[in-house]
Structure formats: C-alpha cells, structure tokens
Amino acid sequence: MNEQFLLLIETQQGLLHKVCHLYCHSPQDREDLFQDIVLQLWRAYPTFRGGAKVTTWMYRIALNTAITRLRKETKAAPFAELGPEAFQVPAVEDGSREELAAMYRAIRRLSQVDQALTLLYLEDCSYREMAEVLGISEANVGFKLHRIKAQLRTLISIA
Structure with a gap:
C-alpha cells in the first residue's frame, strides 16, 4: 500500500501543486498546504x-x-491572492498577455469555492467530476459555471 500511495502522489503531484498555488501566496504556505x-x-x-x-x-x-x-487562517488574515502560476497555461502571444492577466485578476476576486470550480473547469473536468469534488449536484455545477462566466465577463469589462 505504501508504494502505491507514493506512486500516486508522485504521478499526481501537479494536481496538488495547482491547488496549493490557488490558495497560498508564499512558497512556505504552499509547502505547508x-x-x-x-x-x-x-x-x-x-x-x-x-x-x-x-x-x-x-x-x-x-x-x-x-x-x-x-x-481557519482568514479569521485574522486576508485571502491569499491567486498568482498566474496557479494554472499552468501555455505561452501566449504578446497581445493576449494583457487579456490573460485581466482574467487572472478577475479570478482572484471570485469566492473560494468559485475559484475551485474555475480550476476544475480549466482542468477540463466533467460536470460530474466537478460535482463529486465539490459535493454539489451536476445541475448546480452548470448553474454556478454560468454565473461565474457572467461574473468574470463583468469583472473583466470593469478592469
């Protein structure tokens, strides 16, 4: 069992690092998480x-x-910002960098759960997988994603 678990962590560590980058700002906090x-x-x-x-x-x-x-931490401290490294996005053309930066700024303004849902969406998870991860119904996933997309459009147009 130990070897299987270690292999699982080794092969899926990118998934874990994405979650850590999403919720932690400093390298020490990411390592702790x-x-x-x-x-x-x-x-x-x-x-x-x-x-x-x-x-x-x-x-x-x-x-x-x-x-x-x-x-537990936010009772005393503000929410850690989501950095561009949170999502491993392929290199983009220079004209698109500003649009990408605007998208990241908008994502940072979403709630914790909406950021998690956005991460899963960007990872191409199915509605079923997203529902299982977040413990909500598939219909609720669809509703939330629709609302998040509209919210992101508004946040980007304001910026």
Missing part, C-alpha cells in the same frame, strides 16, 4: 474504493483541506 493535503490523502487512502476517478477523489480532498485551512 502540500504536506497537509498529502497527510489527508494518506489518512483517506485506505478507504478509497475506486468509486470515483482517483483524480476526482484527490481534488476533493485537496480542495476541502485547502478551504478548511484557509477558513
């Missing part, structure tokens, strides 16, 4: 039955761990 997520995954690993895709299961635990940790 990464360790917290791995610990929670280790604790939950024996109960994973394969009913969902392993990445869906990992996203759910990672996002829940990050949001829980953030809620």
